[in-house]
Amino acid sequence: AEGDGHDHDAKKPGSSDGHGAGDGHAHGSEEGHGDSVKLTTAQMNEFGVKTQAVGSGRLAVTITRPAEVSFNLDQYAHVVPRVAGIVRSVNAAQGQIVQKDQVLAVLESRELADAKAAYLAGRERLALAKDTFEREKSLQEKNITSEKAFFAARSDFAEARISVRLAEQKLHALGIDKGRLLEIEKETGSELTVYTMRAPLSGVVVNRHLVLGESVATDREAFLIADVSNVWVDISIYPSDLPKVVAGLHVEIRTETGIIANGKIAHITPNVSEQTRTAKARVVIENTTGKFSPGMFVNAVIDISAEDVALRVPKSALQTHEGKEVVFVSEHGVFEPRPVKRGRQNGQFVEVVDGLKPGELIVAEGAFVIKSQLSKESFGDGHNH
DSSP states (O other), rough: HHHHHHHHHSSSTTSTTTSSSGGGOOOOOOOOOOOOOOHHHHHHHHOOOOOOOOOEEEEEEEEEEEEEEEEGGGHHHHESSSOOEEEOOOETTTTTTTTTOOOEEEEEOHHHHHHHHHHHHHHHHHHHHHHHHHHHHHHHHHHHHHHHHHHHHHHHHHHHHHHHHHHHHHHTTTTTTTHHHHHHHHHGGGGGGEEEEEEESSSSEEEEETTTTTTEEETOOEEEEEOOEEEEEEEEEGGTTTTTTOOOEEEEEETTTTOOOEEEOOOOOOOOTTTTOOOEEEEEEEETOOSSOOOOEEEEEEEEEEEEEEEEGGGGEEEEEEEEEEEEEETTTTEEEOOEEEEEEEESSEEEEOOTTTEEEEEOOHHHHHHHTTTTHHHHHOOOO
């Protein structure tokens, strides 16, 4: 029985005969049946033959739809001056990366100077009204002053406080926060006119619409800033896709140049556009390398369902040999066709339910080259150096 086993293995590439020097680089069978091929590493590189170990993996059913990259509007800002003025300096250029609160431009504004002056005058009146009220209160307690004078002082003090609050609120509306109010009291006359435009977020200056010396109003955009470290990808979803495309599905974004990013559908628009007859599915993807530019057209591969399978191989590994579907199993540089039984599949992978074991080395790319050499008896002579 042992002798019979060796006689059978003599026709296989994994046997001692299959590795013999007499076989050269062509066939593992002495009968010219052509059931194995042996290649050196140099020949594998020459023919583009690549191997990989068989293993488990994810098998997804996918659909591919067109998509467009756009700015993430949650990280996007139109910077408009809150006061009219004359541009004194511009500190940021188009394309420049800026940090939050960085100075973008400085204006000279009479409107701001008037608001600051009103605030400072109000503070002076408040201090005076407070002193008068406290004096009248002390005198009233001693019955030295009249009740009428006391109530008048209290009324003036209340009005002064209201006046200061209104002046503060106007300054807040012009972009001056509470922490900077104390700085106003230390400013000189020329500094009262200075209005500083700052970046509301960190990002890149997409557009700049200011030049030195021009007059700007409060209804015109001065800068456009966007954080492009992540971007939106809006996918066109056909009405027939809507029952199977839902939020949370995995999506692979591919550019024409082969750049790939992964994400998940965040949400789908509830309406179908009258113009395009499509809905939009949005994916947020990381873009720290800056390879996805807003306005770019890409393809979105959506996993509409996915399961884990015990064994899967690339579609490119499958070939037909002698009427059977096979993959080429590699052992010590010898490639043998192995019949397999397929299960489920998608555009990239095929599930193998019989014929392979986990960890076996198969030809993932260039399997057609191996197949073509099995039918060429001269292959061994031509490459047997």
